[in-house]
Each structure stands twice: as structure tokens, then as C-alpha cells.
Amino acid sequence: MTVPGRVLVVGAGLVGTSVGLGLRPGGTDVLLADASPTVAAVAADLGAGRLPAGGVHLGSGSGTDDGTDLDGPPGPVREGDEPDLVVVAAPPDVTAGLVVRALRRYPRAVVTDVASTKEGVVRRVLAAAGEDAARYVGGHPMAGRERSGPMAARGDLFVGRPWVLTPVPGTSPEAVDLVRTTAGRLGAVVVELDPASHDEAVALVSHLPQVAASLVAARLVGAPGQAVGLAGQGLRDVTRIAASDPVLWAQILAGNAVPLARQLRLLREDLDRALAALEAVAAAGAPGLPGASDPAASGGPAGSPTGAPVGALARLVAEGNAGRATVPGKHGDAPAVWATVPVLVPDRPGALASLIGTIGEVGVNIEDLRIEHSPGRLTGVTEVAVLPAERDRLVRELRERGWSVPD
Amino acid sequence: MTVPGRVLVVGAGLVGTSVGLGLRPGGTDVLLADASPTVAAVAADLGAGRLPAGGVHLGSGSGTDDGTDLDGPPGPVREGDEPDLVVVAAPPDVTAGLVVRALRRYPRAVVTDVASTKEGVVRRVLAAAGEDAARYVGGHPMAGRERSGPMAARGDLFVGRPWVLTPVPGTSPEAVDLVRTTAGRLGAVVVELDPASHDEAVALVSHLPQVAASLVAARLVGAPGQAVGLAGQGLRDVTRIAASDPVLWAQILAGNAVPLARQLRLLREDLDRALAALEAVAAAGAPGLPGASDPAASGGPAGSPTGAPVGALARLVAEGNAGRATVPGKHGDAPAVWATVPVLVPDRPGALASLIGTIGEVGVNIEDLRIEHSPGRLTGVTEVAVLPAERDRLVRELRERGWSVPD
Known part of the structure; x- marks a missing residue:
């Protein structure tokens, strides 16, 4: 297992700075470069690495806007600054x-990147780098935050997260090994995919939900305050990632245009079916319920919405059920179904602490925890997710200790 | 302030049973009726109320499928079973x-309902009930769970949640007062809206996100396991409510067809713009990045995606930012921006408990808490949201106590 002794990070934003912060405690010498000298200095100040000495190899005078002097001729590099691995x-x-x-400038280094789409980057590198491309391993750590920049970086950003590598047939196994080891030292779970499969996968599990969240959130602009005042956890969950950075995400979405457009067209077909169903219901009798034309209807079966349009809506929701069931839970395995224990918790310092302290005493592991967000009230329900086999014991123990656990 | 002494709950599902469970501890006499005698019996067994005696007024022999004998002629009802309030x-x-x-059968009772759309129900009641309609107050408690049925009911289901009432000009103020008091005793925050405004609001904040979640989740059906294996918290959040009950939600969506279709058409316009932008990017040069036709491009400004299509994508994400910022936080007031403190927590019983116990000792209130779900790893990052003014102190105190809090 090869471990890089020196790593050059090109780009000291959230991901680059987090790589530096994560590698340095293990003794890796991390060099930092960025188009913005200020950003590089901030990252260095945070402890993510050191700035290259004297600008010999990584000065900012190259006329490019990336702050690196990678355009210089390859040749003898100063002892002590030759990286084993370059992370773009x-x-x-x-x-x-x-x-x-980077491949040209450092002829012995392995080069990897962290761009969120891979087929385009890999193709361009293969076309331009010739046999140097054997030292390039495409990569994509699936970790991020709503915030960006070095100040948001964390050395544990990648812990437990997938880190996709996309080697191609000509890639050197030693190069793959070096990048794999590095990602592993950052705590990531390495997954190998071919570049096209990677791009299809992230279009589906990352870019599609981002667009959907943005589309729903965009509808809230200018909505009456009384409307958004009724928002519950559902809207909050669906729109959370809509807070992401527009310029960065425009680049990410554009960089995966073909697979993402394919997913969005499929989604639009389903949307059009739902819209047609709603319009058919509306046409059959405002405000939409079959039987609405008979206001004093018995409420019996004759009034039930059993027509084809309502069936189409039910099918969409049912398909959503099936799709949702494929989403892995906390530990990465197939659908995790935890048992949920609701507990009434006053919203004051120490109350939640006391609850969770109690659960710890009981010896039950908390798999997940959801605090109900309650407008205007100072008491809320906390839902504690535990292994199903532990549910009954936890309920009993909590009640014995005076906690309010509804049936 | 009027308090109902006796409440008849018609329909012993999640909401009806929760109403019974929430009212009985305060001394209210709760009668339960349901189309399914089994469901009614389960709700009664859970402690939500009692079954009407002898089927005199609420037998199951009426030939309708709702299990109530509300079709009988109004007249003297047996002493002890006349409700002050009927909750449909x-x-x-x-x-x-x-x-x-119910209005006909109980000529002195106030009647309310909990249907999630209001304009249609109110119009039909006004058209059919004549002057009795003055005793009807439309209602919609904004509380629910992914699960349904009496077994999922909780007496605190409505605590801190909005409960919309939709009185119209002819509604009796005393009737509104009685329903308001009842909702208040269940812990809900009462909001008054006219029926049409209510329906517009829930189309936007409840039904639109439901459809979007279902549309995204439906795309996951049949996706390769390696793709959904890359899913992160974003996909999980966006699709959480896609687990909702298909038949119930088809009815809810159909019942609000006109306002919901309007919202979906607006969303589709934005979606079409995004699709057109992606297709323009793809046409300019697969795999989508402007400048892709020049693989060895310097990476400088010439390669930046600055064209109109990418601008359109950035605008969509930026609009999503603005919309997301309008979503109220935990306490119902304008955008709540908590400060977040990330802490590394081993995934074993007691570890999270210990963390939150420490935070309680320090005297900082936890506004929200998010456990990072990490595939394949047993250590995760817990993000603790606190008031911004308390952030620095919490970080310091946690570190002093040996917790790993990344910068």
C-alpha cells in the first residue's frame, strides 16, 4: 500500500482544504495552491498545508488565473517540492x-481530481496527455456542504462518504492504488466505476434532486407569508439543498448535461401525466372531487374518487414509495427500517440532553433522531430511531424514568 | 371560552384517534365511530374514547360504508350521547x-372536519346544509406522519402544529370559538384563513413538495444499486415524504386539483427552461462543458461556462436560494439561521448521549441536530445547531471536554 509523502492540492476551496486538513495529521506534507493568493493563505492559516517556497514551481505570475505555474517546462524540480500526488x-x-x-509539470506524480462529473474530464485528459494519462485517476468524493470555501472545510469531511474513482483500461494500477490509499486515509469509502456510469449515477442521485429542490423552492418566491407559515417538515426537507451555491451548481449541472437532461425528461413525462390527471379531475367538477356535483351525496362508495385520473396520481405516489425504498439508510445497506420512539421534550437547555443521556444509560444506540419543528410552541416531539428489537425496552425504560412516550 | 364536554369523532384513523387521545386526559367524553368496526375498536382500546352504546345513534346498520347511523331522522337523542362537537x-x-x-343529526352540535383541502368541502356543505351550515367550521390540522391508521396516532400529534380554521361570513362565532378552543387544547396553533387561500397555501407548501418528492423517488425505481449506493443526505431529504400513502395522497392531490395544477404548471415552465439550457450546453459540445472541444485548453477564462444556458441554470438555483430563505425555521418566525457545530461522534450506544449530555451541562440549547448518515462506516459527524451567539462558547467548552470539533 503506497502512501503519498507529499501532496500538492491545487484549489484551496472546501474540498481541497479539507483534503489538506485531513492528511496533515498523518504526517503528509501538503502544498497548497489557488488562483486566489488570499484563499491559499487562509487555507494554510487553517492548518491545511504550506504555501510553496519562493514561487519556484507554483508562482502566480504565469498569466493564467489559477495561481499555479504549471505551464513551465518540465525539468528538474527543486528538492523537497516534488509532489507524489497532485489533487486538482x-x-x-x-x-x-x-x-x-500537472501531468506534464510533474512527470513522476500521480494526478487526480475531484470534479463532480467524470466522463468529460477523463476524455479531455486522455486526448491531451498522451501516455502521461496513465498517471491520471479520475475521482469524485461524494461529500459536500451547503457552504463553500476554505472556512467551511473540515478534516473529517470525507469520513464515511463514498469516494468514486474512475480508472480506465490504460490507467496505471499503482496510480489507482495511491489515490485509493489517500482517499482511505481521509476516511472515505472508495468505489470504482467507469466514468459514464458515474455520471449517470450522480445525475440520478445528486443532480436530479438538486434541480427538484430548486424548482420547488423557486415557487416560494413572492408567496404570501401566511402560506409559507404553514410549512412543515416536508417542505423543509424537500428544499434544504436548494440553499446551495448557484454558480458552482450551474457548473456542475452543465457539466453533466446529457445524463441530467435525460433524467429530467423522464421526470417531466411523469409530471405531465400528473398534470393531465389533475386537469381531468378539475374538469370533471371543481374543486376536483368526483361527486362534487352532488353536494349532499351520501359519502358512500359513489362519491369515491376511483376514476382513471385519481388512479394515475396514486400510481405516481406508489412509484415514489418503491423508489424511496431503494435509498440506503445510515449504514449503507438496503432499506433501513428503524423503529421510532416519540418522546415529548420541552424546548429548553438540557431537556434533550437529559433525554439522550437517559437513552445512553439504558444502553440503546440512537440510529437517528428527528426534532419536530413546531412553529410558535416551546415543546416538541423528538422521534428517536432505534433498532426494532430495542424499541419496546426503550419505551418501557423511558416511561419508568418519567418521560412522556405516547402510545 | 367554550370547552366541549362531549366530542364525537367520526373516522378513527391517525387524525381522529389522535384527537381522542389528546382530548381525553382533559376530561372530555370522546365517542368514536368508524366505517370499520375493527378500526373503531382498536382506537377505543388505545384509549382514544368509547364506542357508542347500543348503536342507538351510531350503529353500523345504515347501509352506508362509514359505520355511522347519521342518516336517521333528527330527534330526541338519548341522554348522554349528544355531542357538543362532531369532528369528521x-x-x-x-x-x-x-x-x-352530522349537522342534521345533531341539531345543537358544532361540526368541524380535518380534510386537507377546504374550498370544495365548504362549498358543498353550504349548498346542502342551509342554515345548519352556520354550525360548521372547516378545519385542517397541519400534522401528519408517513404512517397512517389508529396505531400511528399520538395524543401530542398536534402540539405546536398549525391548525387552520376556515370560517365563512355566515359561520357562527360561537362555533368558531368552540373549535378554536378544542384545537388549542390539543396544543395546536390556530390560524384563520378563507377556504380558497388555505387551498392555495397547501398546494404550495404541502402538495407541490409531495409531488416533487414522488417524481424524484419514482426515477429511482430500477436504478442500478451502485447508483443509489452513492446517495447522500440530499437525496434522502428530498425523497423522505415520497414514502406517503398512495391512496390517501391521490385523494388529497385530486381534492386540490385546480391550485395544485397551477403550481405544477409554473414549476414545469422552470423545468423546461432548465432542460432547454442543458440541451443547449450538450449541443455546444458533449459532455457539456463549453470549451470541451479544446481538450488542452488552458483552463483559464476562455474555458469558463459563462454562456446564457449556464446563466439560466444559475438563475434557477439562485431563485431556489431565495425561496428556501422564506421557509420558517423551528419557532415559526422568519428564516431561522442557526450556527452549526460539527462534532465527530463514534456510532455506539452512549456516544451521542454523552455528547448531548455535555452540551446540556454547558447550558446551551440544541435547536436542531443532524446525524450524518455514513455508508459503511461506524463513525459519523453530528451537526449541532445552536443560536449563533452561543456557537463559540460551545465549541470551546466541547474541546475542553475532549470532543473532536473540526475548525
Whole structure:
């Protein structure tokens, strides 16, 4: 297992700085470069690495806007600054160019990147780098935050997260091994995929939900306050990732245009079916319930919405059930179904602490925890998710200790 | 302030049973009726109320499928079973009919319902009930769970949640007062809206996110396991409510067809713009990045995606930012921005307990808490949300106590 002794991080944003913060405690020498000298200095100040000495190899005078001097001729590099691994953690639109230049500049280094789409970057590198491309391993750590920049970085950003590597037939196994080891030292779970499969996968599980969240959130602009005042946890969950950075995400979405457009067209077909069903219901009798034309209807079977339009809506929701069931739970295995224990918790310092302290005493592991967000009230329900086999014991123990656990 | 001494709950599902469970501890006499005698018996067994004696007024022999004998002629009712308030908590498609019959059957009772759309129900009741309609108050408790049925009921289901009342000009103020008091005793925050405004609001904040979640989740059906294996918290959040009951939700969506279709058409316009932008990017050069036709491009400004299509994507995400910022936080006031403190927590019994116990000792209130779900690893990051003013102190105190709090 090869471990890189020196790593050059090109791009000291959230991901690059987090790589530095995560590798340095293990003794890796981390060099930092960024198009913005200020950003690089902030990352260094945070402890993510050191700035290259004297600008010999990584000065900012190259005339490019990436703050690196990767365009210089390859040749003898100063002892002590030759990296074993270059991690290009720059914006997606400049990634391929930087990878190619890093391969040329450091003829013995392995080069990887962190761009969130891979087929385009890999193709461009293969086309431009010739046999140097054997030292390039495409990568994508599936970790991120709503915030960006070095100040948001964390050395544990990648802990437990998938880190996809996309080697191709010509990639050197030693290069793959080095990147795999590095990702592993950052706590990531390495997954290998071919570049096209990676891009299809992230279009589905990352880019599609981002667009959907943005589409729903965009509808809230200008909505009456009384409307959003009724929002519950559902709307909050669906729109959470709509807070993401617009310029970065425009690049990410554009960089995966073909697979993402394919997913969005399929989604639009389902949307059009739902819309047609709603319009058919509306046409059959405002405000939409079959039987609405008979206001004093008995409420019996004759009034039930059993027509084809309502069936189409039920099918959509049922398909959503099936899709949702495929989403892995906390430990990465198939649908995790926890048992849920609701507990009434006053909203004051120490109350939740006391609850969870009690659960710890009882010896039950908390798999997940959801605090109900309650407008205007200072008491809420906390739902504690535990292994189903532990549910009954936890309920009993909590009640014995005076907690309010509804049936 | 009027308090109902006796409440008849028609429909012993999640909401009806929760009403009974919530009212009985305060001394209210709760009668239960349901189309299914088994469901009614389960609700009674759970402690939500009692079954009407002898089927005199609420037998199951009426030939309707709702299990109530509301069709009988009004007249002297047996002493002890005349309700002050009838809560119709039946499926939306039978609600209006049951309200009308309850108004006739109990000429002194106030009648309310819990259907999730209001304009249609109110219109049908007004058209059919004549002057009796003055005793009807439309209602909608904004509380629910992914699960349904009496077994999922909780007496605190409504605590801190909005409960919308939709009185109209002819509604008796005393009737509104009685329902308001009842909702208040269940812990709900009462909001008054006219029926149409209510329906517009829930189309936006409840039904639109439900459809979006179902649409995204439906795309996961049949996806390769390696793709959903890459799913992160974003996909989990966006699709959580896609686990909802298909038949119930088809009724809810159909019942609000006109406002919901309007919202979905607006969303589709934005979706079409996003699709057009992606297709333009793809046409300009697969795999989508402007400049892709020049693989060895410098990576400088010339390669940046600055064209109109990428701008359109950035605008969509930016609009989503603005919309997301309007969503109220935990306490119902304008955008709650908590400060977040990340803490590394081993995934074993007692570890989270110990963390939260420590936070309690420090005297900081936990506003929210998010456990990062990490596939394949037994250590995760817990993000603790606190008031911004308390952040620095919490970080310091946690570190002093040996917790790993990344910068």
C-alpha cells in the first residue's frame, strides 16, 4: 500500500482544504495552491498545508488565473517540492486543463481530481496527455456542504462518504492504488466505476434532486407569508439543498448535461401525466372531487374518487414509495427500517440532553433522531430511531424514568 | 371560552384517534365511530374514547360504508350521547357528506372536519346544509406522519402544529370559538384563513413538495444499486415524504386539483427552461462543458461556462436560494439561521448521549441536530445547531471536554 509523502492540492476551496486538513495529521506534507493568493493563505492559516517556497514551481505570475505555474517546462524540480500526488480541486470548468498541465509539470506524480462529473474530464485528459494519462485517476468524493470555501472545510469531511474513482483500461494500477490509499486515509469509502456510469449515477442521485429542490423552492418566491407559515417538515426537507451555491451548481449541472437532461425528461413525462390527471379531475367538477356535483351525496362508495385520473396520481405516489425504498439508510445497506420512539421534550437547555443521556444509560444506540419543528410552541416531539428489537425496552425504560412516550 | 364536554369523532384513523387521545386526559367524553368496526375498536382500546352504546345513534346498520347511523331522522337523542362537537376525520372524498349528515343529526352540535383541502368541502356543505351550515367550521390540522391508521396516532400529534380554521361570513362565532378552543387544547396553533387561500397555501407548501418528492423517488425505481449506493443526505431529504400513502395522497392531490395544477404548471415552465439550457450546453459540445472541444485548453477564462444556458441554470438555483430563505425555521418566525457545530461522534450506544449530555451541562440549547448518515462506516459527524451567539462558547467548552470539533 503506497502512501503519498507529499501532496500538492491545487484549489484551496472546501474540498481541497479539507483534503489538506485531513492528511496533515498523518504526517503528509501538503502544498497548497489557488488562483486566489488570499484563499491559499487562509487555507494554510487553517492548518491545511504550506504555501510553496519562493514561487519556484507554483508562482502566480504565469498569466493564467489559477495561481499555479504549471505551464513551465518540465525539468528538474527543486528538492523537497516534488509532489507524489497532485489533487486538482478546482472548479469543474478548469479541472481538465489543470490535470493535463500537472501531468506534464510533474512527470513522476500521480494526478487526480475531484470534479463532480467524470466522463468529460477523463476524455479531455486522455486526448491531451498522451501516455502521461496513465498517471491520471479520475475521482469524485461524494461529500459536500451547503457552504463553500476554505472556512467551511473540515478534516473529517470525507469520513464515511463514498469516494468514486474512475480508472480506465490504460490507467496505471499503482496510480489507482495511491489515490485509493489517500482517499482511505481521509476516511472515505472508495468505489470504482467507469466514468459514464458515474455520471449517470450522480445525475440520478445528486443532480436530479438538486434541480427538484430548486424548482420547488423557486415557487416560494413572492408567496404570501401566511402560506409559507404553514410549512412543515416536508417542505423543509424537500428544499434544504436548494440553499446551495448557484454558480458552482450551474457548473456542475452543465457539466453533466446529457445524463441530467435525460433524467429530467423522464421526470417531466411523469409530471405531465400528473398534470393531465389533475386537469381531468378539475374538469370533471371543481374543486376536483368526483361527486362534487352532488353536494349532499351520501359519502358512500359513489362519491369515491376511483376514476382513471385519481388512479394515475396514486400510481405516481406508489412509484415514489418503491423508489424511496431503494435509498440506503445510515449504514449503507438496503432499506433501513428503524423503529421510532416519540418522546415529548420541552424546548429548553438540557431537556434533550437529559433525554439522550437517559437513552445512553439504558444502553440503546440512537440510529437517528428527528426534532419536530413546531412553529410558535416551546415543546416538541423528538422521534428517536432505534433498532426494532430495542424499541419496546426503550419505551418501557423511558416511561419508568418519567418521560412522556405516547402510545 | 367554550370547552366541549362531549366530542364525537367520526373516522378513527391517525387524525381522529389522535384527537381522542389528546382530548381525553382533559376530561372530555370522546365517542368514536368508524366505517370499520375493527378500526373503531382498536382506537377505543388505545384509549382514544368509547364506542357508542347500543348503536342507538351510531350503529353500523345504515347501509352506508362509514359505520355511522347519521342518516336517521333528527330527534330526541338519548341522554348522554349528544355531542357538543362532531369532528369528521374521514377520508377527504366522504367528508362533506358526513359533515352535512352530522349537522342534521345533531341539531345543537358544532361540526368541524380535518380534510386537507377546504374550498370544495365548504362549498358543498353550504349548498346542502342551509342554515345548519352556520354550525360548521372547516378545519385542517397541519400534522401528519408517513404512517397512517389508529396505531400511528399520538395524543401530542398536534402540539405546536398549525391548525387552520376556515370560517365563512355566515359561520357562527360561537362555533368558531368552540373549535378554536378544542384545537388549542390539543396544543395546536390556530390560524384563520378563507377556504380558497388555505387551498392555495397547501398546494404550495404541502402538495407541490409531495409531488416533487414522488417524481424524484419514482426515477429511482430500477436504478442500478451502485447508483443509489452513492446517495447522500440530499437525496434522502428530498425523497423522505415520497414514502406517503398512495391512496390517501391521490385523494388529497385530486381534492386540490385546480391550485395544485397551477403550481405544477409554473414549476414545469422552470423545468423546461432548465432542460432547454442543458440541451443547449450538450449541443455546444458533449459532455457539456463549453470549451470541451479544446481538450488542452488552458483552463483559464476562455474555458469558463459563462454562456446564457449556464446563466439560466444559475438563475434557477439562485431563485431556489431565495425561496428556501422564506421557509420558517423551528419557532415559526422568519428564516431561522442557526450556527452549526460539527462534532465527530463514534456510532455506539452512549456516544451521542454523552455528547448531548455535555452540551446540556454547558447550558446551551440544541435547536436542531443532524446525524450524518455514513455508508459503511461506524463513525459519523453530528451537526449541532445552536443560536449563533452561543456557537463559540460551545465549541470551546466541547474541546475542553475532549470532543473532536473540526475548525
